[in-house]
Amino acid sequence: MNANQLAFIALGGLAFLGALGVVLIPNPVRAALALVVNFFVLGLLYFVLGSQMMGISQIMVYAGAIMVLFLFVIMMLKLDKKAEEVAPGDAWRKRFTWLIGAVIGGAIFGGVMLPLASITTRVNPPQNFGTPQAVGWSLFTTYVWPFEVISVLLLVGIVGSIMLAKRRF
Amino acid sequence: MLEVLPIASITRDVPITWFLGLGLAMFILGGIGVVTRRNPVIVFMCIELMLNAVNLTFLTFAAYGGSGINATPGGMAQAMNGQMMVIFVMAVAAAEVAVGLGIIMAIFRQKNDVDLDDMSTLRN
Amino acid sequence: MQSELYTIPSIDWSLVMPFIVVVITGVIGLLIEMFRPKQNNNAIVLVSLAGLAGAFALLIPQLGVTTTTTFAGMVLRDQFGVLLQLIIVAGAFLSLIFSEPYMKQRRIAHGEFYPMALWATSGAMLMVSSDNLLMIFVGLEVLSIALYCLAGLARDEQRSEEAALKYFLLGAFASAFLLYGIAFVYGITGSTSLAVFMETLARAPGINDLTVLFAITLLLVGFGFKTALVPFHQWTPDVYQGAPTNVTAFMSAVSKVAAFGAFARVLEASLPVQEFWMPALIVITILTMTVGNLAALVQKDVKRALGYSSIAHAGYVMVALLAYLQDPAKGSLGTVITYLAIYTFMTIGSFAVLSLTAVNKSEGTRYQDLYGLWNRAPLAAGCLVLFMVSLVGVPPTAGFLGKFQIFQDAMGAGLPLLAIALAINSFVSAYYYLQIVRAVFVDEEGALRVQSAPMNAGLRFALVICAVGVMPILFAPILSQGKQTVTLSKMIESGAFLQRPVASVPLNPEPGEKVEQITPSAPLSTVTGN
Numbered sequence: 001m002n003a004n005q006l007a008f009i010a011l012g013g014l015a016f017l018g019a020l021g022v023v024l025i026p027n028p029v030r031a032a033l034a035l036v037v038n039f040f041v042l043g044l045l046y047f048v049l050g051s052q053m054m055g056i057s058q059i060m061v062y063a064g065a066i067m068v069l070f071l072f073v074i075m076m077l078k079l080d081k082k083a084e085e086v087a088p089g090d091a092w093r094k095r096f097t098w099l100i101g102a103v104i105g106g107a108i109f110g111g112v113m114l115p116l117a118s119i120t121t122r123v124n125p126p127q128n129f130g131t132p133q134a135v136g137w138s139l140f141t142t143y144v145w146p147f148e149v150i151s152v153l154l155l156v157g158i159v160g161s162i163m164l165a166k167r168r169f
Numbered sequence: 170m171l172e173v174l175p176i177a178s179i180t181r182d183v184p185i186t187w188f189l190g191l192g193l194a195m196f197i198l199g200g201i202g203v204v205t206r207r208n209p210v211i212v213f214m215c216i217e218l219m220l221n222a223v224n225l226t227f228l229t230f231a232a233y234g235g236s237g238i239n240a241t242p243g244g245m246a247q248a249m250n251g252q253m254m255v256i257f258v259m260a261v262a263a264a265e266v267a268v269g270l271g272i273i274m275a276i277f278r279q280k281n282d283v284d285l286d287d288m289s290t291l292r293n
Numbered sequence: 294m295q296s297e298l299y300t301i302p303s304i305d306w307s308l309v310m311p312f313i314v315v316v317i318t319g320v321i322g323l324l325i326e327m328f329r330p331k332q333n334n335n336a337i338v339l340v341s342l343a344g345l346a347g348a349f350a351l352l353i354p355q356l357g358v359t360t361t362t363t364f365a366g367m368v369l370r371d372q373f374g375v376l377l378q379l380i381i382v383a384g385a386f387l388s389l390i391f392s393e394p395y396m397k398q399r400r401i402a403h404g405e406f407y408p409m410a411l412w413a414t415s416g417a418m419l420m421v422s423s424d425n426l427l428m429i430f431v432g433l434e435v436l437s438i439a440l441y442c443l444a445g446l447a448r449d450e451q452r453s454e455e456a457a458l459k460y461f462l463l464g465a466f467a468s469a470f471l472l473y474g475i476a477f478v479y480g481i482t483g484s485t486s487l488a489v490f491m492e493t494l495a496r497a498p499g500i501n502d503l504t505v506l507f508a509i510t511l512l513l514v515g516f517g518f519k520t521a522l523v524p525f526h527q528w529t530p531d532v533y534q535g536a537p538t539n540v541t542a543f544m545s546a547v548s549k550v551a552a553f554g555a556f557a558r559v560l561e562a563s564l565p566v567q568e569f570w571m572p573a574l575i576v577i578t579i580l581t582m583t584v585g586n587l588a589a590l591v592q593k594d595v596k597r598a599l600g601y602s603s604i605a606h607a608g609y610v611m612v613a614l615l616a617y618l619q620d621p622a623k624g625s626l627g628t629v630i631t632y633l634a635i636y637t638f639m640t641i642g643s644f645a646v647l648s649l650t651a652v653n654k655s656e657g658t659r660y661q662d663l664y665g666l667w668n669r670a671p672l673a674a675g676c677l678v679l680f681m682v683s684l685v686g687v688p689p690t691a692g693f694l695g696k697f698q699i700f701q702d703a704m705g706a707g708l709p710l711l712a713i714a715l716a717i718n719s720f721v722s723a724y725y726y727l728q729i730v731r732a733v734f735v736d737e738e739g740a741l742r743v744q745s746a747p748m749n750a751g752l753r754f755a756l757v758i759c760a761v762g763v764m765p766i767l768f769a770p771i772l773s774q775g776k777q778t779v780t781l782s783k784m785i786e787s788g789a790f791l792q793r794p795v796a797s798v799p800l801n802p803e804p805g806e807k808v809e810q811i812t813p814s815a816p817l818s819t820v821t822g823n
Contacts, residue, residue, distance in 0.1 A: 078276050142302065160268045265434070275457075
């Protein structure tokens with residue numbers, strides 16, 4: 001067990017707890033805060049993986065902007081006051097879902113991912129692929145077309161959300 | 170300098186399976202949440218969790234130069250393929266959040282309630 | 294960071310011009326909406342239709358040109374993609390043309406409908422004109438996000454908003470699966486390009502089956518949702534019923550064609566590991582046809598029944614696609630394209646007639662609401678009968694031609710099970726289609742109380758085009774030619790690839806050793822001669 005592994009266990013464990021919180025905590029505000037923890041730690045993990053630009057974006061876009069929007073809607077709709085009541089039969093459905101999820105997850109982990117651990121031949125590991133310069137350069141060269149198309153997507157998002165939420169006039 | 174982050178030592182010390190496993194756990198947890206929760210905002214948060222699991226998987230493969238099961242070219246080109254995907258997933262998620270929360274607000278304005286199990290106007 | 298590492302891709306604008314025209318038209322429509330004279334959408338409608346016609350005109354000359362890519366392999370133009378884009382643009386045109394009178398009756402005063410529909414169309418066009426999963430995903434999201442909003446267009450109606458929410462949550466859920474699949478494709482190949490994926494699978498077949506299987510399964514789940522195949526179809530009837538009828542028409546044609554276009558490319562790229570998914574897809578296809586038709590039998594709402602019918606038709610298209618994938622010599626993508634085109638005309642025409650039932654803010658789409666339509670609007674009723682007959686697949690119509698061709702393909706490709714299931718399902722489906730026909734002619738007392746909107750020019754125009762569209766004569770030449778001209782990409786001959794090179798580069802190279810140049814991610818394959 002070396003420092004890198006300890007660092008991963010600490011960060012990864014925190015991210016896992018955050019994810020668990022989103023699924024388990026009944027109160028929407030607390031669930032959202034658990035999600036913030038998860039997103040923030042993921043940002044740190046992106047740094048660890050060598051992608052600084054994605055780490056910063058993760059913290060600003062997800063942990064910042066997107067979660068603020070979530071909390072804003074939760075507060076505005078006063079969803080935090082209302083706990084989800086449990087319908088009869090719901091508890092069994094939940095247990096069943098957890099069981100299925102655990103089985104599928106275990107099977108995939110054992111079958112698909114564990115075999116990858118033993119493979120250590122790695123071709124030409126990337127150097128500094130996560131710097132803002134590298135990201136910027138490739139956004140405006142190889143990926144320039146999807147980059148332009150994303151503008152259409154954001155336009156659709158803006159117009160669509162205004163169309164759905166604006167007041168009648 | 171940003172370039173001195175010890176990425177190489179991370180990929181040497183920590184097996185790729187750990188990162189992939191974390192991603193898988195988050196993905197499955199998100200899926201369970203989508204099925205079991207009844208508040209659409211929380212269901213939506215669980216979907217965001219799944220998208221982030223995907224992003225983590227992309228960046229893991231980018232940093233580790235692929236899964237290693239096939240001889241992939243490696244290097245910058247390959248790492249960029251994954252990392253750019255993450256950027257676009259983030260942009261898509263942002264647009265989805267705007268639209269999704271707009272829909273939830275529109276529903277709330279109609280009936281002052283947004284429980285998924287109470288939605289039953291659409292039936293035969 | 295030196296700039297020589299990155300090369301600015303060479304750009305051939307003619308490939309993306311139709312897309313750009315559609316997007317810009319949407320922007321112009323939005324600007325007109327901002328400054329329009331009171332509540333009058335006519336200008337927006339005209340501009341939108343002109344834009345779509347322009348895109349159609351730009352696409353026509355691209356038929357039959359050689360396959361090329363541009364924007365560093367992000368955009369691919371081949372015969373398949375151009376044909377599907379033509380269908381998409383035509384479908385969008387037809388569903389926009391009857392929208393205005395319908396929305397006036399429903400009091401949906403949103404001029405934003407037209408720009409959003411145009412952008413959705415542009416997303417669909419992107420989806421079918423790339424073999425890079427990144428572009429397919431981005432196009433899919435442009436299409437889907439626009440459709441989520443459009444499904445909730447009738448903001449005052451609870452069922453419209455519910456449809457939007459269901460569509461949105463399930464659609465985003467499906468996107469997550471699709472993305473996870475793409476992540477593993479990327480992990481296996483180091484690229485999001487389908488050409489590279491296919492090449493990798495062919496070069497080293499059987500390498501870590503489970504990882505490949507996992508990736509393909511996730512992609513199947515994602516596309517299964519989008520194309521409404523059976524275990525993943527639950528959203529379809531709800532959304533079709535709840536969304537405004539013009540949006541339903543749009544979505545039933547455009548999003549289905551786009552999803553099938555992308556799905557075909559993904560499946561073709563996974564051909565080297567065909568044995569993984571072919572049996573599963575055969576089962577799914579049979580289930581899709583059967584469940585779609587059986588569920589449609591018991592519906593009381595026509596829109597909902599047509600929703601289930603669209604699931605069944607997705608099954609028919611899958612039969613054609615699987616026949617092609619099983620044996621490219623016997624099956625043909627021409628059949629897939631033809632059936633999608635025929636289906637576009639049939640389904641948009643049916644929904645266009647249904648849009649007549651909207652009067653004075655409310656809309657009735659149960660069978661009773663069609664009673665006596667023959668007396669009130671003979672042209673619409675006649676066309677509806679024609680479309681229903683074609684949906685069943687009765688001989689003189691194009692629906693028959695398409696189904697017969699699919700049947701032949703499936704038999705020829707050695708999938709008799711699918712062919713038989715298709716035939717049986719066609720008979721079963723006759724029951725509910727003919728019920729709709731019967732409703733049109735019911736002439737009892739109750740029929741007098743049913744109201745319907747007056748006929749209008751746009752609807753008449755759409756109906757005439759759709760009615761012409763189900764004439765078999767139109768598709769016979771495409772079918773006969775399609776066999777030769779339409780292929781996705783060159784089939785990879787097994788054995789043509791070298792053995793997997795052994796990776797021997799050390800784990801920890803010295804810093805600054807070798808940094809590879811960024812190359813276009815889809816340089817190989819994709820070049821097909823006609």
